Amino acid sequence: MHKQPNDLIMKTRQISRKILRFKELEPIFERDRDKDEAILSSIGEGLIATYKDGRIILANPLAEQALGWKEGELVGKSLFTTHPLIDASGKEVPAEERPVYRALHRGERVTTSAYSYKMKNGAEVPFAITATPIIMGGKITGAIQVFRDISKEREIERTKSELISLVSHQLRTPLSGINWYVEALANEEIGKLNAEQKKYLQEVHRANKKLVELVYDFLNVSRIELGTFNVQTSVVDIKATSKEALDGLKPIIDAKKLEISESYAGNLEAVQIDRKIIKLILQNLITNSVKYTKKGGKIKIGITAKTPLIFGSAKKLIVTIADNGVGIPKKDRQKIFTKLFRADNIKILDTDGTGLGLYLVKSFTELCGGKIRFKSKENVGTTFSVILPLS
Amino acid sequence: MNSGAWDFKMASTEKLKILIIEDEKTLLNVLFDKFLREGFEVYKAENGKEGLKCALSNRPQLIVLDLVMPGMDGLAMLKKLREDKWGNKVPVLILSNLSDEGQIKEANGRGVIDYLVKSNWGLGDVVEKVKQTLNVSVT
Numbered sequence: 001m002h003k004q005p006n007d008l009i010m011k012t013r014q015i016s017r018k019i020l021r022f023k024e025l026e027p028i029f030e031r032d033r034d035k036d037e038a039i040l041s042s043i044g045e046g047l048i049a050t051y052k053d054g055r056i057i058l059a060n061p062l063a064e065q066a067l068g069w070k071e072g073e074l075v076g077k078s079l080f081t082t083h084p085l086i087d088a089s090g091k092e093v094p095a096e097e098r099p100v101y102r103a104l105h106r107g108e109r110v111t112t113s114a115y116s117y118k119m120k121n122g123a124e125v126p127f128a129i130t131a132t133p134i135i136m137g138g139k140i141t142g143a144i145q146v147f148r149d150i151s152k153e154r155e156i157e158r159t160k161s162e163l164i165s166l167v168s169h170q171l172r173t174p175l176s177g178i179n180w181y182v183e184a185l186a187n188e189e190i191g192k193l194n195a196e197q198k199k200y201l202q203e204v205h206r207a208n209k210k211l212v213e214l215v216y217d218f219l220n221v222s223r224i225e226l227g228t229f230n231v232q233t234s235v236v237d238i239k240a241t242s243k244e245a246l247d248g249l250k251p252i253i254d255a256k257k258l259e260i261s262e263s264y265a266g267n268l269e270a271v272q273i274d275r276k277i278i279k280l281i282l283q284n285l286i287t288n289s290v291k292y293t294k295k296g297g298k299i300k301i302g303i304t305a306k307t308p309l310i311f312g313s314a315k316k317l318i319v320t321i322a323d324n325g326v327g328i329p330k331k332d333r334q335k336i337f338t339k340l341f342r343a344d345n346i347k348i349l350d351t352d353g354t355g356l357g358l359y360l361v362k363s364f365t366e367l368c369g370g371k372i373r374f375k376s377k378e379n380v381g382t383t384f385s386v387i388l389p390l391s
Numbered sequence: 392m393n394s395g396a397w398d399f400k401m402a403s404t405e406k407l408k409i410l411i412i413e414d415e416k417t418l419l420n421v422l423f424d425k426f427l428r429e430g431f432e433v434y435k436a437e438n439g440k441e442g443l444k445c446a447l448s449n450r451p452q453l454i455v456l457d458l459v460m461p462g463m464d465g466l467a468m469l470k471k472l473r474e475d476k477w478g479n480k481v482p483v484l485i486l487s488n489l490s491d492e493g494q495i496k497e498a499n500g501r502g503v504i505d506y507l508v509k510s511n512w513g514l515g516d517v518v519e520k521v522k523q524t525l526n527v528s529v530t
Binding site: 169172173175176177179180181183184187189212215216219 | 415417418421422424425428488489490508509510511513514515
């Protein structure tokens with residue numbers, strides 16, 4: 001049965017009107033799309049959007065430039081294959097460890113400047129990367145990678161570190177000179193001295209020693225930043241190293257009447273570890289406790305070499321230095337391991353520190369694959385624990 | 392500290408000879424004077440080339456060698472020294488301010504007694520080290 005001709009005409013008119021309206025809106029849709037495209041193209045960083053499985057949806061012009069691929073070549077491919085992530089040692093980072101993976105699978109927003117991308121032509125370029133998940137309807141449906149070329153910044157960092165290294169080496173020669181001439185004079189090898197003259201020379205010697213230590217600290221900082229420090233293990237007598245550090249501080253310990261208790265457990269005479277590193281760690285932590293504990297205070301040094309119960313895991317060296325000194329103020333806890341930082345409450349006690357000690361201790365601990373922790377309360381005391389894996 | 396009591400004369404009343412090779416005059420002089428006071432017969436050279444010539448003609452019992460020197464540097468001098476029959480056996484003590492791992496490895500590969508970083512060692516410590524070394528080889 002046919003519908004009434006009027007119905008048919010009315011239906012046609014309705015549809016025509018809808019089509020016309022749609023056509024009127026088309027320019028607006030196109031304008032919006034152009035606007036989005038213009039925005040995407042103008043973003044000052046590389047941008048790549050992907051589906052949940054890592055297949056690329058789009059890439060902006062800077063991404064094309066940065067990675068050496070045309071957008072057309074990228075779309076549809078998995079970003080895990082188009083631009084591999086390379087770590088500081090030149091090794092490819094496995095997919096599950098990539099920032100974009102964490103965004104896709106755990107909804108995390110990850111920012112990092114530690115990696116490089118491998119371009120289409122094989123070149124590796126350092127980037128600052130931020131990966132964020134795309135969430136629609138409460139579910140992760142994809143991810144966005146935004147990245148910026150940081151070659152220039154890396155270059156500057158490198159130049160800085162090389163300068164520190166060069167200057168530090170240059171400074172050592174005049175410092176050695178002062179050291180040796182003063183030593184000969186102070187020992188009266190070049191003629192007798194009166195008490196006052198000896199005292200003055202001793203002060204020169206002490207100041208020189210401080211300079212030598214400062215240069216040594218700076219050299220270590222530059223080595224860490226340039227990645228030129230090679231961890232070398234050998235058999236080290238840990239107990240002796242700890243006692244050496246205490247010996248060097250004897251004058252201050254005696255003057256402040258500090259109570260030092262030491263406990264060494266396990267076989268510590270023949271531990272396989274980097275000698276320079278363990279010496280630096282012990283030296284710095286013990287010196288800090290001695291400097292920042294008031295007269296009559298207590299310092300406890302505990303070192304153990306633990307063989308774990310789990311078969312196959314590495315033996316560990318656990319170093320604990322505890323004091324009932326001035327403690328680290330709450331507001332300074334976050335910054336305590338940063339370069340050149342010194343908390344206000346200890347600057348009053350000792351004007352001399354470089355602010356590099358804890359930065360170096362933490363950096364070297366982590367270089368060995370170890371961990372460092374601390375507990376502290378202002379005016380109650382501080383305990384530092386360092387755990388180092390042993391070969 | 393004054394160890395003038397230590398008698399260094401050997402049975403034939405010959406003093407022990409040491410050679411110091413160091414390009415920094417100020418360091419060379421203070422080392423030279425020190426070893427002289429300690430009773431050694433001391434030779435000095437300011438670069439690798441001079442040092443090599445002096446070593447081969449005077450045959451010291453021990454050589455104190457700096458690494459960073461103009462012209463022929465310490466490691467190059469050491470390499471050439473070890474090519475000589477006598478030079479291959481003479482004890483060498485490296486005294487440098489470089490704490491470069493690579494240099495240390497190469498120096499050790501050419502048989503050095505020890506590698507001392509100048510700014511970490513006192514004058515007396517260096518002398519002590521030399522005396523220790525020669526004591527061992529004299530007996």
